[in-house]
Amino acid sequence: MNESWKSYPSGTFFDELITAKGQPREAARGVVRLLQKLPGDEMAERRAAAELAIREMGISFTVYNEAGNIDRAWPFDIIPRVISARQWQGVSDGLRQRSRALNHFIQDIYNEQKILADGVVPADIVLDSANFKPQCMGMSPRFGVWAHICGSDLVRDGDGRFFVLEDNLRVPSGVSYMLENREITKRVLPELFENYSILPVDDYPSHLYQTLASLSPRERRRPCVVVLTPGIFNSAYFEHAYLAQGMGVELVEGRDLMVADDDTVYMRTVDGPVQVDVIYRRIDEEFMDPEVFRADSMLGVPGLMRAWKAGNVAIANAPGSGVADDKVVYAFVPEMIRYYLKEKPLLASVPTWLCMREKDREYVLQNLDKLVVKPANESGGYGIMVGPHSTAAVRRKFARLIEKNPRNYVAQPTLALSTAPTYIDDVVEPRHLDLRPFILQGKDSWVTPGGLTRVALTKGSLVVNSSQGGGSKDTWIVEGKV
Amino acid sequence: MTMLSSVAERLYWMGRYLERAEDTARLVAAYNHLIMDIPRAAELSWDVLVRILDAEPVFYQQYRVGNEQNVLRFLMAEHDSSASIPFAVRCARENVRTTRDVLPEETWEQINELHLYVIDAAEKSVGRRNRQAFLEEVISRCQRVNGMLSSSLPRDHAHRFLRLGHLLERSDMTTRLMDVGAGEILGRPGTHEAIDPLIWTSLLQALSSFGAYRRMIGPLVEAKQVLEFVFQEPLLPRSVAFCLAEIRTELKPLSNHEKALRTLGRGRRKLARLDPESMSREELHGYIDEFQALLAELHDAITVSWFHPETP
Numbered sequence: 002m003n004e005s006w007k008s009y010p011s012g013t014f015f016d017e018l019i020t021a022k023g024q025p026r027e028a029a030r031g032v033v034r035l036l037q038k039l040p041g042d043e044m045a046e047r048r049a050a051a052e053l054a055i056r057e058m059g060i061s062f063t064v065y066n067e068a069g070n071i072d073r074a075w076p077f078d079i080i081p082r083v084i085s086a087r088q089w090q091g092v093s094d095g096l097r098q099r100s101r102a103l104n105h106f107i108q109d110i111y112n113e114q115k116i117l118a119d120g121v122v123p124a125d126i127v128l129d130s131a132n133f134k135p136q137c138m139g140m141s142p143r144f145g146v147w148a149h150i151c152g153s154d155l156v157r158d159g160d161g162r163f164f165v166l167e168d169n170l171r172v173p174s175g176v177s178y179m180l181e182n183r184e185i186t187k188r189v190l191p192e193l194f195e196n197y198s199i200l201p202v203d204d205y206p207s208h209l210y211q212t213l214a215s216l217s218p219r220e221r222r223r224p225c226v227v228v229l230t231p232g233i234f235n236s237a238y239f240e241h242a243y244l245a246q247g248m249g250v251e252l253v254e255g256r257d258l259m260v261a262d263d264d265t266v267y268m269r270t271v272d273g274p275v276q277v278d279v280i281y282r283r284i285d286e287e288f289m290d291p292e293v294f295r296a297d298s299m300l301g302v303p304g305l306m307r308a309w310k311a312g313n314v315a316i317a318n319a320p321g322s323g324v325a326d327d328k329v330v331y332a333f334v335p336e337m338i339r340y341y342l343k344e345k346p347l348l349a350s351v352p353t354w355l356c357m358r359e360k361d362r363e364y365v366l367q368n369l370d371k372l373v374v375k376p377a378n379e380s381g382g383y384g385i386m387v388g389p390h391s392t393a394a395v396r397r398k399f400a401r402l403i404e405k406n407p408r409n410y411v412a413q414p415t416l417a418l419s420t421a422p423t424y425i426d427d428v429v430e431p432r433h434l435d436l437r438p439f440i441l442q443g444k445d446s447w448v449t450p451g452g453l454t455r456v457a458l459t460k461g462s463l464v465v466n467s468s469q470g471g472g473s474k475d476t477w478i479v480e481g482k483v
Numbered sequence: 484m485t486m487l488s489s490v491a492e493r494l495y496w497m498g499r500y501l502e503r504a505e506d507t508a509r510l511v512a513a514y515n516h517l518i519m520d521i522p523r524a525a526e527l528s529w530d531v532l533v534r535i536l537d538a539e540p541v542f543y544q545q546y547r548v549g550n551e552q553n554v555l556r557f558l559m560a561e562h563d564s565s566a567s568i569p570f571a572v573r574c575a576r577e578n579v580r581t582t583r584d585v586l587p588e589e590t591w592e593q594i595n596e597l598h599l600y601v602i603d604a605a606e607k608s609v610g611r612r613n614r615q616a617f618l619e620e621v622i623s624r625c626q627r628v629n630g631m632l633s634s635s636l637p638r639d640h641a642h643r644f645l646r647l648g649h650l651l652e653r654s655d656m657t658t659r660l661m662d663v664g665a666g667e668i669l670g671r672p673g674t675h676e677a678i679d680p681l682i683w684t685s686l687l688q689a690l691s692s693f694g695a696y697r698r699m700i701g702p703l704v705e706a707k708q709v710l711e712f713v714f715q716e717p718l719l720p721r722s723v724a725f726c727l728a729e730i731r732t733e734l735k736p737l738s739n740h741e742k743a744l745r746t747l748g749r750g751r752r753k754l755a756r757l758d759p760e761s762m763s764r765e766e767l768h769g770y771i772d773e774f775q776a777l778l779a780e781l782h783d784a785i786t787v788s789w790f791h792p793e794t795p
Contacts, residue, residue, distance in 0.1 A: 233581055246584045257489050270485040271640060271789040272738050 076472035095348030105341035137321035157419035170326035177240035200450035206247030212443035216315035224278035260304030451476035486640035497578035498648025504571035505625035506656035513689030538566035
């Protein structure tokens with residue numbers, strides 16, 4: 002065993018590659034053995050090769066700060082995270098079940114609102130939410146599906162059990178990094194691909210295309226699909242360009258599109274206007290159509306909602322989908338599964354206290370030092386308080402915030418998140434991680450084998466967001482024994 | 484496979500800016516040579532370069548005198564003046580940044596390297612010692628990008644709009660260059676028998692066409708013959724006639740090309756009417772002005788036909 006692995010601690014948290022006894026887990030045996038046998042300097046060489054590949058492939062993400070936008074190279078850890086296909090099957094089934102239930106919910110909310118009438122979900126938390134868009138009432142998109150692309154964040158607790166932490170139904174991002182991570186690993190650790198049967202991920206763009214194409218209002222062999230981006234200054238522009246190229250479709254900005262008097266969307270081309278059937282929008286719905294939402298939006302397309310409501314164009318995700326992407330609504334997903342599907346939830350949700358309920362609020366305020374407090378309506382890890390890592394001053398600030406606007410806060414227990422070996426400087430150390438698989442739902446549904454693993458590179462940290470010092474790992478779903 | 488108007492527009496400007504960077508470098512290099520050859524008495528001044536590029540208003544906002552240092556700093560090292568080499572390179576780069584998916588993979592890398600080189604070297608190349616090396620490096624890097632594009636870009640819309648920008652800019656810059664020879668712009672009355680051949684030779688050199696001129700026309704460099712050669716020689720890739728013929732080839736397969744072709748037709752007829760033999764220097768200068776106005780009209784026709792059409 003080389004030096005870098007010698008002091009690897011075991012047994013503190015659930016480690017996904019190493020058992021409490023310090024042995025590699027079955028599915029990870031090949032990876033761990035190979036990496037432990039590499040001479041120490043070769044670990045460093047492989048890491049250097051990965052960094053070179055990242056630069057050459059131009060994989061970057063954008064960080065915003067006062068000095069402007071900075072393009073940073075993608076932070077990547079060379080040690081893959083390994084999950085057995087048997088275990089993954091259960092997770093994948095659970096994710097599809099969730100996606101179906103969430104889509105039933107959105108369809109119901111914008112139509113009959115049965116679940117509110119039956120008192121399963123309190124009406125006010127849905128109808129008073131900023132994510133509920135009255136403009137979408139009465140709409141019924143194809144297949145009754147609103148959230149075609151869902152990115153759900155999963156974590157594993159001290160027993161290795163998977164939990165859903167949140168469902169991103171607006172414009173979830175990160176899938177291009179999942180694909181690039183695999184490309185990098187193939188270059189850096191090619192020998193592992195000989196002995197392992199690793200489920201491939203690189204067909205994601207074609208699954209995405211099929212899902213989008215299935216939504217087309219016109220029956221055509223090759224419907225006109227476009228990716229709508231806010232432009233080069235958006236932090237995920239790299240991904241927008243990547244996916245458009247991967248699907249062989251146009252990457253458009255708002256000004257490339259127009260809605261004519263026939264309530265139909267056209268893109269401006271050198272051959273004149275070309276009708277657009279499906280828009281994969283990577284712009285927030287608030288900016289989508291200045292006629293209906295923010296009038297000051299320069300990024301949107303005036304009339305887009307008209308065209309969508311007239312059924313002349315499909316939009317993924319449908320405007321209004323965000324109503325189910327809310328940390329208060331999240332607490333009711335298990336109820337939704339039972340209500341709409343008459344099934345038992347296959348995947349666990351994290352127990353959630355809703356500060357809007359008096360009893361819950363009391364409990365939360367008394368246990369701030371033990372809980373994770375989250376705003377109901379933020380993403381990117383902003384505005385979160387991790388109780389055990391917080392100072393008294395921060396806890397006082399959050400207590401005030403909660404009392405001022407209880408609807409806007411939820412709290413969850415601090416989970417003992419799983420770890421995986423991560424190569425930091427010259428040593429392999431455990432670091433906490435999460436996982437974002439992507440669920441596609443159109444005519445059929447499909448889940449990425451694995452997803453984007455994000456890892457908190459700072460020792461002991463639970464914050465995995467790349468904007469806040471997180472890195473990532475390739476995620477392997479492996480079949481059979483190694 | 485069609486192309487978004489916005490992408491076509493960026494490619495067109497990429498073609499223009501890349502050519503502008505190269506031609507500005509050529510212009511400065513040629514003038515630099517010329518000035519060293521001219522006897523003091525002829526008193527050529529540096530601000531001619533600013534006048535050729537129609538940049539006087541901007542220039543005199545920043546500088547009081549049009550001397551060597553100021554003019555060359557303005558054209559070679561001023562990142563924000565629209566007549567400078569760094570500005571043209573940066574604009575070319577910005578246009579590639581958002582069209583990378585339709586261009587060969589090396590394009591971004593090469594244009595980015597050119598950009599970094601210019602940022603790094605421009606400031607210290609204003610002085611006489613490094614000046615020529617810098618200009619030559621810019622020219623050769625631009626040529627590398629053009630060579631790579633012409634050997635690997637499929638002949639579809641991407642190539643077409645790049646090429647349209649490239650050809651239109653080249654016609655424009657070539658006519659501007661000829662205006663130097665027209666003398667009017669030099670503010671010199673009458674003919675200077677002694678220095679005229681020097682001027683025309685340096686202009687041919689700026690167009691990399693001196694050798695071709697000697698082979699095709701002869702060793703004697705005379706104003707009228709140079710003008711005919713540079714404007715009308717159909718076989719010379721830098722001649723205006725050649726550029727306009729190529730523009731026609733690129734416009735032909737495009738839909739909705741009537742307006743642009745009409746404007747181009749007027750340009751080609753005007754070109755055929757050029758008769759340096761019977762023209763005074765003033766007339767020639769006037770002719771060049773009119774010709775440039777026609778090129779601007781052609782640009783507008785391209786813009787309104789394919790980039791910003793009236794919404795139906």
